[in-house]
Amino acid sequence: MPVRQLALNVRLRDDATFVSFLGAGVHEPLLAALQAQCMADGEPTLYVFGPAGSGKSHLLQAACHLCPGSSSYLPLADLCALPAAELFGGLEGQRLLCIDDLDRVAGQPEWEEALFHLFNRARDNRCRLVFAANNSPRQLPVVLADLRSRLGWGPVFQLPAPDDAAMQAILQFRARCRGLDMPVEVSRFLVSRAPRDMASLMLVLETLDTRSLADQRALTVPFVKGVLGL
Numbered sequence: 001m002p003v004r005q006l007a008l009n010v011r012l013r014d015d016a017t018f019v020s021f022l023g024a025g026v027h028e029p030l031l032a033a034l035q036a037q038c039m040a041d042g043e044p045t046l047y048v049f050g051p052a053g054s055g056k057s058h059l060l061q062a063a064c065h066l067c068p069g070s071s072s073y074l075p076l077a078d079l080c081a082l083p084a085a086e087l088f089g090g091l092e093g094q095r096l097l098c099i100d101d102l103d104r105v106a107g108q109p110e111w112e113e114a115l116f117h118l119f120n121r122a123r124d125n126r127c128r129l130v131f132a133a134n135n136s137p138r139q140l141p142v143v144l145a146d147l148r149s150r151l152g153w154g155p156v157f158q159l160p161a162p163d164d165a166a167m168q169a170i171l172q173f174r175a176r177c178r179g180l181d182m183p184v185e186v187s188r189f190l191v192s193r194a195p196r197d198m199a200s201l202m203l204v205l206e207t208l209d210t211r212s213l214a215d216q217r218a219l220t221v222p223f224v225k226g227v228l229g230l
Helices: 028-038 056-065 084-088 109-124 145-151 164-177 184-193 198-215 221-228
Strands: 045-049 071-075 096-100 128-133 156-158
Touching: 028 045, 028 056, 028 128, 028 156, 045 056, 045 145, 056 071, 056 096, 056 128, 084 109, 096 109, 109 128, 109 145, 164 184, 164 198, 184 198, 184 221, 198 221
Parallel strands: 045 128, 045 156, 071 096, 096 128
Antiparallel strands: none
């Protein structure tokens, strides 16, 4: 009996593109591999790992932006309460599947079996797979041996955790992408006082962008303190 496919309310972030990813030169092999996933020379599978804030989700969504209408981004941290077989049902008909937060379901038999069958269906249908997790395939607590071997079939890339200097540079870069001038002292203040995970920092930047435009104010430390209540 065919498996019912779920209707998912997952949207890509408009700003999650390869152009807005700082450090493109350092990670050129990874970016080239991701950009090739929607082409004939793409890898059947590709695996990206690194700690939270390293840019995995950004890059997976950027890859999906290159395949509009024929790709899906699946953040398992948000979808792990759904039935695994139904979540993956029928998706192998697309050109690209980007599956994020793989570590959230590793070790769960229902999910591991569903992922194993998805691998096989995707291979038969020439659907490219990209996985992201906090750990490498060898470190992931996967019980199903056949699934573990498949996760390491293709290229594996590691993203490092950004240090304070890198986080400041990312904030300034993303501010410039929005047409904002963020002085060094403002980026330093935000990294030291705002939530340190990159997703929260991007939300802070969005708030500052909105208020700066509405109030016609430049980004200064006093202005940021007032907006954020710090």
